[in-house]
Amino acid sequence: MAEMQSPQSPGQSVNGELLLLWSLPVMGLLWALAFFTFPGFVQPMSPALTADQVAAFYRDPHNLPRIRYSMIVFNWFGVALIPVLALIAMQMRRMAHHTPILSYCFIGCIAGGPTLFSIATLYWLMAAFRPERSPELIQMFNDMAWVTFTSQVGFLVAQSVFLALAIQLDRQARPIFARWLAPFNLAIAAALVPAAFAALFMDGPFAWNGILSFWLKNLAIALWMVVMGCALGQAIHRQRRERAAAA
Amino acid sequence: MTAALARPVAAAAPATSRLGRIAWNWRHNPKLELWLAWYTILVFYNIFGIVFFVMTRSQPPPKAWWSLPRMVQWFADNEWGLLVGFGIIFAMGAFATASTALITYSIRRMSVSPAFAYTYLILYSLAAVPGMLLTCIALVVGAMRLDRDPALMGSLYDMGFIAFSGTMGIFLVGSVIWAVAILLDTNRIFPRWFGYFNICNALTEVVVATCVIEKSGPFAWDGIISFYVNMVVFGIYTGVFITLLRKMIEREDFTAGSPLSQHRRPHAI
Numbered sequence: 174m175a176e177m178q179s180p181q182s183p184g185q186s187v188n189g190e191l192l193l194l195w196s197l198p199v200m201g202l203l204w205a206l207a208f209f210t211f212p213g214f215v216q217p218m219s220p221a222l223t224a225d226q227v228a229a230f231y232r233d234p235h236n237l238p239r240i241r242y243s244m245i246v247f248n249w250f251g252v253a254l255i256p257v258l259a260l261i262a263m264q265m266r267r268m269a270h271h272t273p274i275l276s277y278c279f280i281g282c283i284a285g286g287p288t289l290f291s292i293a294t295l296y297w298l299m300a301a302f303r304p305e306r307s308p309e310l311i312q313m314f315n316d317m318a319w320v321t322f323t324s325q326v327g328f329l330v331a332q333s334v335f336l337a338l339a340i341q342l343d344r345q346a347r348p349i350f351a352r353w354l355a356p357f358n359l360a361i362a363a364a365l366v367p368a369a370f371a372a373l374f375m376d377g378p379f380a381w382n383g384i385l386s387f388w389l390k391n392l393a394i395a396l397w398m399v400v401m402g403c404a405l406g407q408a409i410h411r412q413r414r415e416r417a418a419a420a
Numbered sequence: 421m422t423a424a425l426a427r428p429v430a431a432a433a434p435a436t437s438r439l440g441r442i443a444w445n446w447r448h449n450p451k452l453e454l455w456l457a458w459y460t461i462l463v464f465y466n467i468f469g470i471v472f473f474v475m476t477r478s479q480p481p482p483k484a485w486w487s488l489p490r491m492v493q494w495f496a497d498n499e500w501g502l503l504v505g506f507g508i509i510f511a512m513g514a515f516a517t518a519s520t521a522l523i524t525y526s527i528r529r530m531s532v533s534p535a536f537a538y539t540y541l542i543l544y545s546l547a548a549v550p551g552m553l554l555t556c557i558a559l560v561v562g563a564m565r566l567d568r569d570p571a572l573m574g575s576l577y578d579m580g581f582i583a584f585s586g587t588m589g590i591f592l593v594g595s596v597i598w599a600v601a602i603l604l605d606t607n608r609i610f611p612r613w614f615g616y617f618n619i620c621n622a623l624t625e626v627v628v629a630t631c632v633i634e635k636s637g638p639f640a641w642d643g644i645i646s647f648y649v650n651m652v653v654f655g656i657y658t659g660v661f662i663t664l665l666r667k668m669i670e671r672e673d674f675t676a677g678s679p680l681s682q683h684r685r686p687h688a689i
Contacts, residue, residue, distance in 0.1 A: 220564075270453055271450045271451070271452075271453055271674055272453050272454060272525060273525070273528075274453045274454060274457050274521050274522065274525050275453055275521075277520070277521035277524045277525060277541060278457065278517050278518055278520075278521040280521075280541065280545070281517030281520045281521055281524075281541060281544070281545045282514055282517050282545070283545070284545050284546065285514060285545065285548065285549060288546075288549055289549060289553065292549075309568065309569045309572060310572070312565075312568075313561065313568065313572050313576075316561045316564065316565070317557065317558075317561055320557055320560055320561050320564070321557055324507070324510045324557075324560070325510060325553065325557075326510065326511065327509070327510050327511060327512065327513045327514035327515075327548075327553070328514040330511060330512065330514065331512070331514035331515050331517060332514070334515075335517075338456065342452065342453065366511045369507045369508070369510035369511035370503070370504070370507035370510075370511075372503055372507070372560045372561070372563070372564045373503045373504065373507065373564075
């Protein structure tokens with residue numbers, strides 16, 4: 174077990190980190206744009222629609238281009254969350270832990286959420302590809318898209334819990350992330366859990382267009398990005414100041 | 421930074437009460453992070469077993485040769501189990517990464533290149549999506565609308581079970597990577613026989629390939645070869661590696677002066 178070259182040895186340039194960090198608000202803007210473009214989100218589509226109603230949604234000449242363009246943007250940039258998660262993993266490696274195990278746990282979760290979101294956009298694009306297909310087939314692709322998009326919260330739940338543990342166990346005078354971010358991450362994880370059960374309900378707060386499975390879940394993810402984005406920015410700037418002082 | 425990290429590892433003896441011991445370990449046990457990961461693995465595999473074998477009845481799998489009405493009947497018989505059980509998997513299935521992370525750590529402690537550890541970490545980060553979640557999604561979409569066209573229900577049924585048994589490469593290559601690391605390792609983190617056992621586990625992924633072709637008999641996804649032999653090997657394999665990981669954690673030495681205590685900056689491991 175040879176001593177490895179520390180990735181943060183003094184004097185080594187970390188330029189580029191800020192670029193990745195500031196990609197978050199830019200991407201956030203694009204995600205918001207795509208969100209409001211997709212006609213199925215602003216008034217979330219009900220799972221109680223019949224196959225014919227779902228087919229009519231995709232056949233509507235006003236909807237079809239908005240479905241396609243919004244999903245192309247989501248497919249392009251949904252995975253752009255990964256660089257920000259990688260920056261968080263870098264900060265986890267600086268925490269006062271005994272082992273890198275929690276950062277391995279976090280890294281293991283990073284790809285899952287964006288991958289599943291990307292698969293969901295493919296199902297939406299498949300439903301929109303040939304709207305003349307039988308309504309039952311369109312409904313099945315629409316179901317696959319919504320179930321994948323709504324219920325696949327597992328990686329986000331696990332990565333929030335692992336991050337909460339990492340912050341809690343970062344036992345040093347000035348921890349990398351503020352201590353209150355540990356319970357904050359646990360609260361976000363808890364807010365995402367109801368969406369996992371969305372397929373059980375055709376209406377009400379748990380249905381995929383409901384207040385818990387749609388609004389609470391998506392607002393929790395947005396809030397997490399804003400809060401963790403700010404905390405990450407502070408941590409990176411502090412790291413740069415410390416390095417500049419040491420140089 | 422370094423000064424802040426240099427906190428004492430040894431501390432006063434743990435209290436005698438159960439709660440007191442837990443509090444002491446939370447505060448002072450240098451292996452806490454490893455134990456948290458280990459217990460997460462234990463909880464995950466127990467819930468995984470209950471959901472797949474008891475709640476959803478998707479293991480042992482229903483027959484590949486069933487007629488469409490019989491498949492629809494299977495969805496109807498297990499409607500609530502599928503929706504609730506896989507909801508539980510959707511909520512907590514990703515905690516399986518604790519297992520990936522602990523095994524990655526074990527490979528990092530071996531005398532082999534870190535490339536083995538990172539290969540394992542990346543392969544198994546991918547594993548859950550095709551190997552578990554696509555299955556659950558297809559079966560949940562089937563169970564949520566039982567009045568769907570039976571032909572589509574049959575497609576969802578096939579998609580579910582072929583994704584589950586037919587996701588082979590990740591586990592095949594992953595087991596071989598772990599096996600080679602164990603066999604080359606001079607630090608003896610894992611016993612050599614477990615390296616060979618990994619090869620056994622990899623071979624089951626070769627044998628199972630017939631399940632994407634055969635619809636009945638021993639080589640179908642529910643058959644004696646493709647399911648039962650596989651499941652027995654995988655079950656024993658999982659039990660064994662969980663035990664060996666426990667033994668590894670018990671052996672790890674973080675006391676002052678030991679080699680690991682020199683590496684308290686985590687990226688040194």
